[in-house]
Amino acid sequence: MTTTATQTRVLARWFATGSSKVLAFALAIATLVSVAVWALATVQGWTVPIEPVDGEGQVFFEFSTTAFGIPLAAVGIAAFVLSIVQTASYTRSLVASGATRASVAGATLLNGALMVVLVNVLAAVVLALEARFAGGWVGSTFGLAPGATFADGVPVLVHALGQVAFAVVAGMTIAAVFLRWPWWVGVGTLAIVLWGLPLLAFWFEPLAALGAAAVSWPGAMPLGVVALAGAYWVVMRGLRIP
Amino acid sequence: MTTASTTSGATAPLGVDIAGLSYRFGSTVALADVTCAVRPGTITGLVGRNGAGKTTLAALVAALRPVQTGTVLVGGRPVWEDPDVTSRICLMRDKGAIVEDERIGTSLRIAAMLRPHWDGEYALALLDRFEVPVRRKPQQLSRGKRSALGAAVALASRCELTIFDEVYLGMDAVARRMFYDELMADYIAHPRTVILSSHLLDEVEDLMEDVIVLDRGRVVAAGDTDAVRQAHSRPGELASLTDVLIQLSTPSSARSAS
Numbered sequence: 001m002t003t004t005a006t007q008t009r010v011l012a013r014w015f016a017t018g019s020s021k022v023l024a025f026a027l028a029i030a031t032l033v034s035v036a037v038w039a040l041a042t043v044q045g046w047t048v049p050i051e052p053v054d055g056e057g058q059v060f061f062e063f064s065t066t067a068f069g070i071p072l073a074a075v076g077i078a079a080f081v082l083s084i085v086q087t088a089s090y091t092r093s094l095v096a097s098g099a100t101r102a103s104v105a106g107a108t109l110l111n112g113a114l115m116v117v118l119v120n121v122l123a124a125v126v127l128a129l130e131a132r133f134a135g136g137w138v139g140s141t142f143g144l145a146p147g148a149t150f151a152d153g154v155p156v157l158v159h160a161l162g163q164v165a166f167a168v169v170a171g172m173t174i175a176a177v178f179l180r181w182p183w184w185v186g187v188g189t190l191a192i193v194l195w196g197l198p199l200l201a202f203w204f205e206p207l208a209a210l211g212a213a214a215v216s217w218p219g220a221m222p223l224g225v226v227a228l229a230g231a232y233w234v235v236m237r238g239l240r241i242p
Numbered sequence: 243m244t245t246a247s248t249t250s251g252a253t254a255p256l257g258v259d260i261a262g263l264s265y266r267f268g269s270t271v272a273l274a275d276v277t278c279a280v281r282p283g284t285i286t287g288l289v290g291r292n293g294a295g296k297t298t299l300a301a302l303v304a305a306l307r308p309v310q311t312g313t314v315l316v317g318g319r320p321v322w323e324d325p326d327v328t329s330r331i332c333l334m335r336d337k338g339a340i341v342e343d344e345r346i347g348t349s350l351r352i353a354a355m356l357r358p359h360w361d362g363e364y365a366l367a368l369l370d371r372f373e374v375p376v377r378r379k380p381q382q383l384s385r386g387k388r389s390a391l392g393a394a395v396a397l398a399s400r401c402e403l404t405i406f407d408e409v410y411l412g413m414d415a416v417a418r419r420m421f422y423d424e425l426m427a428d429y430i431a432h433p434r435t436v437i438l439s440s441h442l443l444d445e446v447e448d449l450m451e452d453v454i455v456l457d458r459g460r461v462v463a464a465g466d467t468d469a470v471r472q473a474h475s476r477p478g479e480l481a482s483l484t485d486v487l488i489q490l491s492t493p494s495s496a497r498s499a500s
Contacts, residue, residue, distance in 0.1 A: 002329045002358060010355050089341065093349070096306060096338035098329035098356040098401075237323075241306035241338060 004102050011099060011107030015090075016114050019082055023075050023118055030074030034067045041067070068126045068133075069141035075122055076164060079115040083171035086111065091179055092241050105236035109229060112168045120161045127153040162221030169225055173232040180239050253359060255435040256317040256330060256402040257282035258303055263312035265298055265459075272298040274459040276312070280435060285449050287467065288439040289483060290456035291491050296439045297335065299456070300407050303437075304333035316403060329356055334396035335407035336389070342381040349380070349395060357399040359432075365398035368424065372417060385412030393421050397428055405437040418442070422449065447471075447483040455490055462490040 087108050094104050127142050131150040142153040178186040201208040214220050258280035265273040273295045280286045288296050301307045302314055305321040305328050314321055321327050332339070340349045346369070354360045369376055372390035380388055389412045396404055410418050426449065429436060440446050453470050455463040463470050463486065474489050475481040481489075 002326045004325050007325050007329070007356065014351070014355060089343070090352075093339055093341045093352060094356070096304075096333065097352050098325070098331065100323045100325045100328055102323060103325060238308070240308070241301070 004100055004106070007099050007103035008106040008110070011094065011103055012110040012114075015086055015107055015111035018086065019079075019111055019115050020118070022082055023078055023115065026074045026078035027071050027122070030071040033074075034070040037070065038067045068129055072119075072122055072126045072141060076119050076167075079119050079164065080167045080171050082115065083108075083112055083168040084175045087172045087175035088179065091176075091236070091239065095239065095241055101237050101239050105233050108172055109169075109232070112165075112172055116161065116165045116168055119164050120157065123157055123160055127157055159221075162225065165225045166221060166228065169228040169232060173228050173235065176232055176235040176239070180235050253400070253402060253432065253434070255282040255284075255433055256327075257435065258403065258437075259313075259315040259318070260299075260303070261313045263299075263302065263309065263314060265295075265302060265307070265310050271459050273302075276456075276459070276461055278454050278461050278464050280437060280454075281452060282317075282435050283433050284451045285429065285436040285438060287443075287446065287450035287453040287483065288437050288456070289443060289453060289487055291487070293458070294456040294491075295459040296456055297407055298459075300333055300335070300405050300437065300439060303403075304328075304331050304405060306333065306338070329358055330402040331405070332357070332396050332399045332401035332403070333405040333407060334392045334409045336392070336409075336411060339395065340380050340388075340392060343379055345379055346374070346376045346391060349391075353395055353399055357401060359400035359402075361398050361400055364428075365394055368394035368397060371420065371424075386414055386417060389413050390417055390421070393424075397424060400428075400432050401434065403435045403437070405439070407439045408441065410440070410442070418445065422446070425449070443483040443487065450483075453483065453486075455486060457491050 091104050091108075095101060123141075127144075128150050130141055130144050131148055131153065142156045144153055174186065174190065177189060197211075201211050260279065261277050263273055263276040264271070276295070276299065288299065290296050298307070302309055303316065303321065305323070308322055316327050316331060319327050321331065339353075341352065350362065350365055353365070354362055366376070369391065372387070372394060374383065374387050374391050374394065380391055383391065389410050392409050393406070393413075396406060396409065410421055413421065422445070425436070438446055438450060447467065450467045452465060453463070453467045454461060455470070463473075467483070470486060471481050471483065474486045
């Protein structure tokens with residue numbers, strides 16, 4: 001008897017195997033690049049000033065420039081891209097091969113959760129390394145000052161967990177929208193979310209204040225992830241295979 | 243009512259029962275109140291002119307699209323989102339079940355995961371027989387080789403209901419003959435229900451035990467192939483399925499007028 005749970009388990013394992021390989025490959029390549037940067041910096045005597053984190057923009061800047069952050073950034077970006085590519089590439093083939101939409105949606109969500117865990121385990125490792133080496137030869141991914149401990153970066157890590165989960169589920173949902181409806185529906189949705197709403201908030205002050213309050217609410221990110229996952233599930237369940 | 247059990251491990255062929263099935267693409271009616279049945283364990287031809295609704299009907303039976311009006315039962319059960327049924331239905335057509343931009347091995351692995359009766363060795367033997375290079379990507383293959391790949395995956399899936407929708411497009415005459423031979427040999431060795439949709443009626447009509455003729459989304463004839471041919475024959479001359487189709491199809495002038 002083939003059940004949705006059986007299919008979901010098999011597909012999740014298959015997706016996870018593929019994801020793990022790609023993320024490991026991204027980590028290996030980025031680590032090589034990072035080591036090369038470190039060697040170059042050491043030979044050239046370059047130093048990178050360490051500044052305390054005072055905003056998300058600062059985190060991003062440090063994130064992209066630190067030697068430890070290069071592998072982390074590569075794996076995070078790879079997870080986001082994978083969330084789109086795996087959903088877009090395989091959903092139709094899997095359904096046409098006998099999987100139910102529920103099985104594919106469940107498996108991709110589980111795989112997304114695994115990728116989020118992997119990225120955040122790597123982030124924790126990077127944080128531990130930075131706590132050990134912060135103040136040394138290179139800038140800090142998490143903005144740790146010299147003498148800071150692992151615990152000092154944990155709040156940033158927890159916040160990043162939600163951000164990565166949001167990005168991964170958003171990637172899957174975008175792919176599902178493009179699979180289910182004509183391209184202009186996806187483009188229109190993205191335009192409204194990424195361009196229309198910010199513009200509206202710019203013109204309409206109360207909306208901007210409401211948005212800022214919602215974003216600063218601690219439960220906003222978890223709720224956003226759950227809402228997006230629900231939307232993804234609904235979109236996938238009605239998928240037609242042309 | 244034509245049904246077969248789908249109990250665990252069973253390989254009993256699945257019958258199809260369709261009642262009052264209608265489907266529209268916007269203002270275009272693809273199927274209009276279709277009622278028909280496919281007996282389990284038979285090879286049934288699904289024939290009709292372009293736009294008759296064959297592909298839409300096949301897609302609804304395989305649950306690639308949700309039914310709008312009417313019912314589709316496979317093995318006596320609704321097919322939509324039932325993994326125990328969908329995993330036993332294989333609809334092979336020019337696109338869909340094959341991952342085009344990855345090596346053929348990916349599509350074979352997917353079939354191995356999802357098809358309860360998948361025979362990997364048989365799949366490789368078929369690909370070898372059809373001279374399909376397994377290390378290539380499907381999108382790199384010629385049309386004929388791509389069709390052979392689809393046919394091989396469908397045969398090796400050994401699904402209780404297997405639907406071939408013009409799967410042999412681009413195959414040369416030799417490859418098509420090989421496909422028909424393989425189909426019959428495996429059908430006898432592993433009985434299942436087969437639905438063949440094809441325009442090459444002269445080649446496949448002898449394979450078909452039953453036939454369903456569609457015209458503009460409606461069933462205009464259905465039943466035992468010989469009986470349908472007999473019913474549309476002149477005295478002393480047995481009509482071919484092509485003759486039947488010509489007799490039953492709406493003239494193109496009427497089609498364009500409507």
